[in-house]
Amino acid sequence: MNTLTTTDFHFPNQKSVYRGKVREVYNINDELLVMIATDRLSAFDVVMPRGIPYKGQILNQIATKFMNLTEDIVPNWLIATPDPNVAVGLLCDPFKVEMVIRGYLSGHAAREYASGKRTICGVTMPDGLKENDRFPTPIITPTTKADNGSHDEDISREAILEKGIVSEADYIVLERYTRALYQRGTEIAASRGLILVDTKYEFGKTKDGKIVLIDEIHTPDSSRYFYAEGYQERQDRGEEQKQLSKEFVRRWLIENGFQGKEGQQIPNMTDEYIETVSERYIELYENILGDTFEKADISNITERIERNVLQFLNT
Numbered sequence: 001m002n003t004l005t006t007t008d009f010h011f012p013n014q015k016s017v018y019r020g021k022v023r024e025v026y027n028i029n030d031e032l033l034v035m036i037a038t039d040r041l042s043a044f045d046v047v048m049p050r051g052i053p054y055k056g057q058i059l060n061q062i063a064t065k066f067m068n069l070t071e072d073i074v075p076n077w078l079i080a081t082p083d084p085n086v087a088v089g090l091l092c093d094p095f096k097v098e099m100v101i102r103g104y105l106s107g108h109a110a111r112e113y114a115s116g117k118r119t120i121c122g123v124t125m126p127d128g129l130k131e132n133d134r135f136p137t138p139i140i141t142p143t144t145k146a147d148n149g150s151h152d153e154d155i156s157r158e159a160i161l162e163k164g165i166v167s168e169a170d171y172i173v174l175e176r177y178t179r180a181l182y183q184r185g186t187e188i189a190a191s192r193g194l195i196l197v198d199t200k201y202e203f204g205k206t207k208d209g210k211i212v213l214i215d216e217i218h219t220p221d222s223s224r225y226f227y228a229e230g231y232q233e234r235q236d237r238g239e240e241q242k243q244l245s246k247e248f249v250r251r252w253l254i255e256n257g258f259q260g261k262e263g264q265q266i267p268n269m270t271d272e273y274i275e276t277v278s279e280r281y282i283e284l285y286e287n288i289l290g291d292t293f294e295k296a297d298i299s300n301i302t303e304r305i306e307r308n309v310l311q312f313l314n315t
Contacts, residue, residue, distance in 0.1 A: 001278075003039040003051030004085060004301045012313055021047055022059070022221065027091060032079070034309055035087045035215075037063075041277070042221075043249050044260025045152065050269050053278045057084040057296050058285045063216040065289055070184050074177045076213040077204065082312035083305050084296040092204025092214055096145045096165050098152060099178040102198040103138040103186070105129045106224055107247065109198075122156025132197075132226070132241050140178055145202070173211050174203055185218050192290050194244065195231060199223035220245050220284040244284045249277060 006024075013029035021042040026034040037060040039051035064087060067078045077089035100121075102109055109120055110131040118125050121141035129135075142160060143152040157175075160166050166174065178201055189196040200222050202215040216222050224245040234241055253259065256267035269277075285293045297304060 001053040002298045002301055003053055004036075004056055004305075005038055005040055005051040007036055007038070007302060007305070009034075009036075009302075009306055009309070011309060021045070022056075023215070028313065031091055033077070033089055033091050035089065036305065037085050037087075041249065043246065043253055044258070046260045046266070048269065049266060050274055052274060052281060053298065054293075054295060055278065055281050058281050058293070059216060059219045059221055060085050060087055062219045062285060062288060063087065066185070066188075066218040067213070069188060070181055070213070070217065073180045073184060074213050075210060076217075077206075080312060083308035085301070085305055086309055088309075088312060089214070090206050090212070092206055092212060094145065094202060094204040094214060095170070095174065097142045097155065097160060097174075098145055098200045098202055099174055100141045100143060100198065100200040101138050101178050101182045102141060103135060103182070104195070104197045104226075105131055105133050105135065106197050106241075109141065121154045122158055130235065130238070132235060138179070138182055140175060143200075170205075170211065177201070177203065177211070177213065181213070181217065185223075188218075189225060189288075190228065192287060193228050194287065195226040195228050197224040197226055197243070197245075218288070220281065220288070225284075225288065244287055248280060 009026060011026055011028060011034065015027040015030055018025040022038055022040050024036045024038060028034060037056035039053065039055045041048040041052050041055065060081065061084065064078065064081050067076045077092055078087055079090065080088045082088060105113055105125065112120050113125060113129065118127065123139045123141060126136065142155050142157065144155050145152065157171065160171060161168050181201055182199060185196045185199060199218060201213060201217060203211055204214045205211055224247060225243060227242045231241065253267065258264045258266055282293045
């Protein structure tokens with residue numbers, strides 16, 4: 001099946017293009033950003049060699065839905081979604097940190113904990129926890145926002161302020177918004193029979209100095225979900241949690257000897273495996289949103305995107 005792994009558009013009044021691990025962002029006249037969610041798959045901060053059918057559409061549509069469901073508590077950058085893979089929003093100056101919030105000891109935090117560490121990003125984690133146990137209260141564990149291809153790095157609140165990466169006044173707002181979004185996300189997840197385990201948010205400032213939510217929100221690439229039913233029973237029995245996230249890809253890579261470390265080779269992703277990943281992303285979409293996923297026409301994705309974006313920009 002066709003996938004969108006790179007773009008090379010030339011829109012009217014286009015100033016520049018930023019290519020992230022998964023998204024490509026076009027600056028239009030230093031006023032708007034056209035953000036295109038590609039089908040690229042990133043894990044351990046490494047972009048895999050093959051795209052996943054419909055992944056970009058899934059991420060873009062989940063993020064759009066959650067932007068709309070949270071705009072009453074946190075302002076965001078979004079203006080329109082003229083194409084299934086495209087979001088258009090305000091040009092913002094992004095903060096150089098990602099705000100990670102964790103309600104449970106999972107993923108990176110669990111790996112750090114298993115190695116004997118009891119502090120992450122300057123936050124103390126209680127003794128006596130098992131992987132996937134709930135924290136007494138959610139913890140914020142920021143990372144530095146990496147440039148293309150480099151790894152995000154854990155950083156403490158104190159270091160962020162000390163290095164002047166974010167001012168204290170702005171950071172207080174970022175923390176408040178992060179907790180409010182996670183609380184809303186937790187409530188929405190619960191209504192779908194899910195647990196929002198952890199997630200990350202990115203923020204920026206508009207030209208008039210307003211702090212807004214940017215990029216994605218509550219997608220399977222930026223978040224980890226568990227099924228609520230049977231969660232406690234699985235914890236009590238010491239079993240793995242049934243989850244909805246990109247963790248299944250990370251686990252597969254680890255099992256095949258890849259964790260993004262120097263000298264490691266990315267394992268071969270067969271057509272069958274690619275199709276399985278696509279099906280899992282569709283499952284994620286339908287469970288997270290409670291809607292049936294409608295596949296867009298992918299016979300010529302770049303032509304479709306160009307047509308829809310040009311139509312939007314010319315209106």
